[in-house]
Amino acid sequence: MRISELAERTGVPLPTLKFYVREGLLRGRATAPNQAVYDEDHVGRVRLIGALTGAAAMSLAQVRKVLDVLDEGSDPVTAMGRAVASMTPVTGHSSTHAAEAARMGIHVPEDYPAVEHLDAAVAAVRAAGLPWDEEIAARYIVPLRQMVAAELMPLADMDRGDAVTYAVLGTALYEPVILALRRLLHAELVIGRGAPEKS
Amino acid sequence: MRISELAERTGVPLPTLKFYVREGLLRGRATAPNQAVYDEDHVGRVRLIGALTGAAAMSLAQVRKVLDVLDEGSDPVTAMGRAVASMTPVTGHSSTHAAEAARMGIHVPEDYPAVEHLDAAVAAVRAAGLPWDEEIAARYIVPLRQMVAAELMPLADMDRGDAVTYAVLGTALYEPVILALRRLLHAELVIGRGAPEKS
Numbered sequence: 001m002r003i004s005e006l007a008e009r010t011g012v013p014l015p016t017l018k019f020y021v022r023e024g025l026l027r028g029r030a031t032a033p034n035q036a037v038y039d040e041d042h043v044g045r046v047r048l049i050g051a052l053t054g055a056a057a058m059s060l061a062q063v064r065k066v067l068d069v070l071d072e073g074s075d076p077v078t079a080m081g082r083a084v085a086s087m088t089p090v091t092g093h094s095s096t097h098a099a100e101a102a103r104m105g106i107h108v109p110e111d112y113p114a115v116e117h118l119d120a121a122v123a124a125v126r127a128a129g130l131p132w133d134e135e136i137a138a139r140y141i142v143p144l145r146q147m148v149a150a151e152l153m154p155l156a157d158m159d160r161g162d163a164v165t166y167a168v169l170g171t172a173l174y175e176p177v178i179l180a181l182r183r184l185l186h187a188e189l190v191i192g193r194g195a196p197e198k199s
Numbered sequence: 200m201r202i203s204e205l206a207e208r209t210g211v212p213l214p215t216l217k218f219y220v221r222e223g224l225l226r227g228r229a230t231a232p233n234q235a236v237y238d239e240d241h242v243g244r245v246r247l248i249g250a251l252t253g254a255a256a257m258s259l260a261q262v263r264k265v266l267d268v269l270d271e272g273s274d275p276v277t278a279m280g281r282a283v284a285s286m287t288p289v290t291g292h293s294s295t296h297a298a299e300a301a302r303m304g305i306h307v308p309e310d311y312p313a314v315e316h317l318d319a320a321v322a323a324v325r326a327a328g329l330p331w332d333e334e335i336a337a338r339y340i341v342p343l344r345q346m347v348a349a350e351l352m353p354l355a356d357m358d359r360g361d362a363v364t365y366a367v368l369g370t371a372l373y374e375p376v377i378l379a380l381r382r383l384l385h386a387e388l389v390i391g392r393g394a395p396e397k398s
Contacts, residue, residue, distance in 0.1 A: 044328060051327040054319065077389050084382050106383050108390065114382035121375035124250040128368050129243060139349040140373070140380055143342035148384040150338040155389070167389070169327050171382060174339070176320035178381070179374055181339055183283050183313035184305050185347040186370065190276050190354070191307065 003028065006038045010046045017046065025049055025064060048169070056172045062086050069168055076155070076163045083168040085113035104137055147178075202227065205237045209245040216245065224248055224263060247368070255371045261285050268367055275354070275362045282367040284312035303336055346377075 003021075007014040020026040021036075026045060028036025045067075052058045052066060065086035069079050100122045101108060101115045108115060125132050151170065155163050202220070206213040219225035220235075225244060227235025244266075251257045251265060264285035268278050299321045300307060300314045307314060324331050350369065354362050 047326045047328070051323040054323050054326075056323060077386065080385065080389065084386075101383050106380075106387055108383055108386045112383070112386050114379050114386065118376065118379035118383060120253065121372075121379050124253050124255060125372045125376060127246045127253075128250040128372050129246070130365070130368055130372055139346060140377055141384075143346040144377070144380050144384055146345075147338060147342040148381060148388055152385065152388050166329070167385075169329055171385065173320075173324045173327050173329055175378055175381075177317065177324060178339055178343070178377065180313050180317035180320050181305075181343050182347060182374075182377070183370060184300050184307055184311070184317060185340075185343055186279065186351065186366075187276065187283075187307045187311050187313065188305055189347055189351050190279065190366070 001038050003036070003038060006042060006046065009043055010050075012046055012050065020046070020049060023060060023064070025060070025067060051173060056176055058087070058172070066168060066172065070165060073161065073164065076160070076167045079164045080167040080171060081112055083171055084117075087172060100137075104134075104141060106141075200237050202235070202237060205241060205245065208242055209249075211245055211249065219245070219248060222259060222263070224259070224266060250372060255375055257286070257371070265367060265371065269364060272360065272363065274359070275366045278363045279366040279370060280311055282370055283316075286371060299336075303333075303340060305340075 001009070003017055004014060006012075007017055010017075017026065021028070026042065026049075028038045028042065030036050049063055049067075052063045053060065058066070066083050069082045069086075074082070099110075099115070100118050102110075122132055151174070155166065158166060200208070202216055203213060205211075206216055209216075216225065220227070225241065225248070227237045227241065229235050247266075248262055251262045252259065257265070265282050268281045268285075271278075273281075298309075298314070299317050301309075321331055350373070354365065357365060
């Protein structure tokens, strides 16, 4: 199909698609110097870009990195690490070298990108005067271990390509789901409990 | 103390502090038309702004909304809802009205901001071709209920002001911790398992 049809199929405006092409995020099969055709894979790719820039709130630069990781077909661990590195802009508090991951007994290579994300996140919690200690860490780690085990179960039955896609996209796209659910469950619990609502 | 001392105490550059003042995020006690003094509360406020713009990756406009919520002293539910509304830019997929929260049996008012966040997040998961059904939702809801119950436990012993601060800041600042931990636990599990790493 031509790019105008791709726009119709996906509901994404033509100028946006042309922008994706210029930015190298979308590449059709060339049929002439200034003409290209697109197929079902491109429909999927356009939806994926929309999903990553939408709810996952990624910048185009971050999306490009994630798409590169998907395209290059490395093993799932490397792919996941590279995708994680492209996410969450970590700024400001990353110089503490608190190595919280090691302190909590999480076994990952020291240079895995999320090690630094965790240190920065914990430093921000402390800087804001919120509590952080082993007991509080356990509040998060215990249920998250359960969640993560369930999330990775399907990987066992996937071939390598599907595993990479699932690992990379799952990392980015279930995150907003988790945050939204946590916010909702907070509200449900506080409202249901009628906690210190009245002055 | 003067603003230059506040800069020394907090390690935040003077031009940045002056910018906060101009933007109305920081307000000293005026001693003369062009002079103001600052105290320990301001040290805390500057650290808080740093924490919110740093690991929580909030824009100054979002930070302003969170600080307003803290300053106005409404009840915790209202405050939490307003803070949640200022977070996560939800774009692109929010028009589905899938009402996932209601479908999952989460009891919150229909107009609670995170209801729309969840719909958008689930729509993005689906748009990217990732699976979503009741069984998958349970993978997240079951451990999150456990996490949220533990998080809200301390609220019972807090007075109203502390409860609002904890609810508002806790929503924003533990989120990056949760995401970093999930990414680390994924890596730990995949590496430990030696899953489909080899080609």
